[in-house]
Amino acid sequence: MNQENKDCYVVDGKLALPYQYFAGRTGSRFLISLRDKKKIFGVKCNKCDKVFVPPRQTCERCFENISNNWVELSDTGEIVNFSVVRYEGKHLPRKPPFVLALIKLGGADTPMTHIVEGIEPEKVEVGMKVKATFSDEPTNTILDLDHFEPV
Amino acid sequence: MNKKHKKNRNVAIIGVGQTVYSSHREDVNQPEMIHEAVSLALKDAGLTMDDIDCVVHGNMELFEMVHQPDMWHTIGDGAYGKSAFRLTTGGTTGATLVSAADNLVASGMYDVVMAVGFEKLQEGHTTGGITNMADPLWTRHLQTGALTGATASYMIQEFGEERAKRAAMKHRIDMDKHAVLNPNSHRSFGLDYDQMDDLIKNSPQLAGELRLIHMCSQSDGACVVIMASEEKAKKLSNKPVWIRDHITIHREENFSTMFTYDMDERDPTTHRVAAERLFERNGIKDPVEYFNVFEMYDPSSWWGLDWLRDFFLLEGDEVLTMVESDDFKIGGKIPVNPSGGVTSANPIGATAMIRVAEAALQVRGDAGGHQVPGEVNHALASGFGGTYWTVLFMLEKNLDWQKGEQ
Numbered sequence: 001m002n003q004e005n006k007d008c009y010v011v012d013g014k015l016a017l018p019y020q021y022f023a024g025r026t027g028s029r030f031l032i033s034l035r036d037k038k039k040i041f042g043v044k045c046n047k048c049d050k051v052f053v054p055p056r057q058t059c060e061r062c063f064e065n066i067s068n069n070w071v072e073l074s075d076t077g078e079i080v081n082f083s084v085v086r087y088e089g090k091h092l093p094r095k096p097p098f099v100l101a102l103i104k105l106g107g108a109d110t111p112m113t114h115i116v117e118g119i120e121p122e123k124v125e126v127g128m129k130v131k132a133t134f135s136d137e138p139t140n141t142i143l144d145l146d147h148f149e150p151v
Numbered sequence: 152m153n154k155k156h157k158k159n160r161n162v163a164i165i166g167v168g169q170t171v172y173s174s175h176r177e178d179v180n181q182p183e184m185i186h187e188a189v190s191l192a193l194k195d196a197g198l199t200m201d202d203i204d205c206v207v208h209g210n211m212e213l214f215e216m217v218h219q220p221d222m223w224h225t226i227g228d229g230a231y232g233k234s235a236f237r238l239t240t241g242g243t244t245g246a247t248l249v250s251a252a253d254n255l256v257a258s259g260m261y262d263v264v265m266a267v268g269f270e271k272l273q274e275g276h277t278t279g280g281i282t283n284m285a286d287p288l289w290t291r292h293l294q295t296g297a298l299t300g301a302t303a304s305y306m307i308q309e310f311g312e313e314r315a316k317r318a319a320m321k322h323r324i325d326m327d328k329h330a331v332l333n334p335n336s337h338r339s340f341g342l343d344y345d346q347m348d349d350l351i352k353n354s355p356q357l358a359g360e361l362r363l364i365h366m367c368s369q370s371d372g373a374c375v376v377i378m379a380s381e382e383k384a385k386k387l388s389n390k391p392v393w394i395r396d397h398i399t400i401h402r403e404e405n406f407s408t409m410f411t412y413d414m415d416e417r418d419p420t421t422h423r424v425a426a427e428r429l430f431e432r433n434g435i436k437d438p439v440e441y442f443n444v445f446e447m448y449d450p451s452s453w454w455g456l457d458w459l460r461d462f463f464l465l466e467g468d469e470v471l472t473m474v475e476s477d478d479f480k481i482g483g484k485i486p487v488n489p490s491g492g493v494t495s496a497n498p499i500g501a502t503a504m505i506r507v508a509e510a511a512l513q514v515r516g517d518a519g520g521h522q523v524p525g526e527v528n529h530a531l532a533s534g535f536g537g538t539y540w541t542v543l544f545m546l547e548k549n550l551d552w553q554k555g556e557q
């Protein structure tokens with residue numbers, strides 16, 4: 001033992017605080033569609049000709065309010081990039097190994113991050129077509145869309 | 152110690168935007184709420200985001216537990232692709248944001264800077280967050296967060312129970328009477344002076360003689376202030392409000408040294424030091440005479456009452472006499488918090504900016520129902536944070552103080 005650190009104490013601390021985040025009207029409408037209709041909606045900026053999913057009130061590029069320009073998206077999309085997660089952590093949605101992918105849904109311009117299951121991680125490829133599987137039980141989060149599986 | 156602070160160039164407030172303050176904003180998420188204040192400030196200044204060179208953004212650490220909220224919030228504040236800074240300095244955050252924006256413009260780095268302060272206290276756990284400002288070695292296990300009875304206790308010792316309690320409650324009711332006039336207020340009860348004895352006795356005690364009625368609320372809301380260089384301000388605005396000077400006085404976060412080592416020889420508070428230095432370097436001999444309005448960060452009525460003597464350099468029981476004589480009310484000698492102040496709304500990361508914004512509106516004559524009567528040429532605004540540190544602002548309607556200053 002390093003003698004310079006002898007008798008140097010550590011005082012323990014811990015943070016465990018409750019939080020709740022309001023989704024707002026736009027975000028709530030997106031969640032309700034996922035939960036009740038099993039449908040994925042995006043919002044379109046007509047000025048920039050871009051469809052965002054998940055939705056947002058304003059276009060980050062031109063700052064227009066786009067929250068009412070709803071567009072129904074396909075529940076099928078294409079993997080544009082992915083990683084195989086191989087470490088374990090309390091914050092992770094699945095036990096490793098599992099696949100997190102950027103999936104561009106039909107009709108959307110922004111790819112969305114989600115879990116890909118039903119395939120061995122080694123076999124996942126960029127360009128692969130995947131389809132949404134919705135959660136059986138409502139979570140009232142983005143995990144109402146439970147995961148994607150190869151078509 | 153008190154070096155002359157000369158700005159590289161003059162800076163004015165040219166736009167102000169505020170959301171309503173409320174405990175019920177389930178209809179908007181954080182960037183959507185901020186967007187409301189941003190839109191109002193841009194409209195007030197007659198600008199679009201294209202005119203904004205830089206955005207400074209801030210709120211309290213830990214309160215909503217979002218790391219780097221400024222990045223999420225670009226979709227609400229329009230910072231995409233622009234210079235942007237995030238600052239978080241506790242309760243003073245809003246005032247620090249204005250200080251920083253003023254410095255950024257005065258330096259010549261940016262011509263038009265937008266400062267954004269917000270809080271959504273309903274989403275988080277305020278006291279949980281605040282208790283973690285205490286140093287984790289010696290204070291965190293033994294403290295009450297933002298709720299402290301120490302000031303009430305000192306004032307009762309100094310002025311006697313009856314007079315001190317009545318003065319604090321009188322001040323509370325004065326502030327509520329102002330809050331009723333401000334449509335953005337989170338809390339305005341419509342209190343009246345005949346309720347004083349009842350409230351002194353029956354309002355629930357939080358810590359010592361600090362009672363629920365004395366304490367600020369937990370609010371949701373956002374405030375935005377747009378600042379510009381003199382050249383730009385004169386082009387863009389017909390009512391620029393000049394930021395004459397501001398001072399920040401910092402200290403250690405420690406209850407043991409916060410009030411005093413020795414009751415007989417109390418150390419000056421950071422408020423007193425800030426006021427003395429700011430007024431001295433600007434040649435202000437009598438702040439009560441000089442200023443036409445003061446927007447003060449007063450998290451509780453006891454603190455508000457105590458701190459008024461620091462900011463106005465009052466001695467003895469002057470502050471009690473003044474509150475008893477209605478001097479701090481709208482229409483009084485030196486109106487304090489015509490907006491209703493912090494006991495009427497406290498979206499913390501925005502709160503200290505609201506003080507500056509409201510002071511600027513008073514100078515412009517645009518405060519609406521809570522506008523103080525008469526010409527407002529000189530305004531004072533304070534921020535408070537941690538367990539004691541201070542940001543203090545002087546605003547002016549005209550640039551005439553600079554004559555002969557060279």
Ligand SMILES: [Zn+2]
Nearest residue numbers: 045048059062
């Ligand atoms: Zn756009």
